[in-house]
Amino acid sequence: MxxxxxxxxxxxxxxxxxxxxxxxxxxxxxxxxxxxxxxxxxxxxxxxxxxxxxxxxxxxGQTRTVGLLTSDSVGRFGIPVLLGAEDAFGAGEMAVLLCDARGDAIREQHHLRALLSRRVDGLIVVGESTNPRPSVSKDLPVPVVYAYAASQDPEDVSFVPDDVGSAMMAVNHLLALGRRRIAHITGPTHYKAAQDRAEGFRLALAEAGVEQAGQTLSGVWSQRWGRHAAEMLLMAEPEIDAVFCGSDQIAAGFVEAARERGRRVPDDIAVVGYDNWEVLSTETRPALTTVDMNLELLGRTAAQHLFAAIDGRATPGVHKMPCHLVIRDSTSPPGVS
Structure with a gap:
């Protein structure tokens, strides 16, 4: 018994x-x-x-429950953030209620009302991109932390990847390998991620006193765009010896097109991607050197700061989280593979 x-x-x-x-x-x-x-x-x-x-x-006066509200219906970036946050909440013996707004403002308001009716102690709002998003904190009776996409209100607590610093890290890696004719292919210019990565690219080259090879090429986040951009770039700038790509999708497309044109990666052209999306980064041949945004760590950190906010110790502002470079086979000194 x-x-x-x-x-x-x-x-x-x-x-x-x-x-x-x-x-x-x-x-x-x-x-x-x-x-x-x-x-x-x-x-x-x-x-x-x-x-x-x-x-x-x-x-x-607490229910030991928190709400996770996401707009990333695809989950490519949102899921790692959510996993990291859930780890931290589990360690803190908090129950988690997950809602997906699917990028719809009306659905988001519905989920907010539903979560508040459950008397959650706080909320984490996860964006679908790093573009700043409208704040939902005003008039809410519980603290809110924003992850991946910063709130447009500077008084809110937001955690985002440091895309400028990470792009500089990627370009400095290429420079350290002796590459000097470095080009940049990235995503749509209305994405803050594309803007910040292009800015980091520019700053790293400027600090090294190296001119950019050609103009920055901007298109969609896709392998198709990577292939198309590669054809344009290799025709206009045949002497390039490295490319920093704004995403792994673009990088994978570039590698494929470069191979078709008889250019060897990394012997002739070193290639760096971004995101460390392992479906592409580890399966592309050669495997991609790429920036990993540490999204699970970002999610855990956001959750820890939500704990602090619940205890009355909020940390307002946009906090930039460091990323790291995963070095694989697509980069090496010229002529070495």
Missing amino acids: ASKRATINDVASLAGVSIATASKALNGRQDVRAATRERVLAAAAELSFQPNALARGLLS
């Missing part, structure tokens, strides 16, 4: 204190003497006492 589950009454009785004092000690309240707290905690440990989440929530 299963043993009876210990209650707070049992803990209080064993520790020789009132139920109110036991509750204060177990919830970390400061108005309990250290010796009394130690006695209560020792009693709880001896009895294998597990606090009832509902009762604890009623005492603290």
Whole structure:
């Protein structure tokens, strides 16, 4: 027969204190003497006492639940962020309610109302791109943290990848390999990610005193665009020896077209991608050197700062998270593979 589950009454009785004092000690309240707290905690440990989440929530005013609201219906960037956040929430014994607005503002408002009706303690809003998005924080009774896409309100708490610094890191890698005729192919100019990566590309070359090879080519985030851009670039700038691509899709398309034109990667042209989307980055031949945005870490960090905001310690502003370069076979010094 299963043993009876210990209650707070049992803990209080064993520790020789009132139920109110036991509750204060177990919830970390400061108005309990250290010796009394130690006695209560020792009693709880001896009895294998597990606090009832509902009762604890009623005492603290918290439900120990949070909402995750995403607009990334494809999930390419949103899912890693959500996984990282969920890891942190699980470690903090928080339940998670996930809603997908699918990029629809009306659906998003519906989900916000639904989450608030569930009395969530806070929200993480995950964007579908790094383009700043409208704030939903105004008049909400709970704290909100924005991940991947920053809020347009500077007073909100936002976490985004450092695309400028990461692009500089990628270009500096090419420069360190001795590459000097470096071109740039990227995505649509209305994406902040494309703008920031192009800016990082420009800054790295300027710091090294190296001229860009050709003009920046902007198109859609696709392999098809990568192939088309490669044909244009190799015709206009046949002497290029490296290309920094704004995404792995573009990089994979470039490698394919370069091979068809008899250009060897990395011997003749070193190629760096962006995103570390392993479906492409590890399967392209040669495997792509690429920037990894550390999205799971970004999600975990956003969740940790939501905890802080729930405790009244919000950290307003846009926080740029460092990325890292994954070096694979598509980059090497000239003539070395």
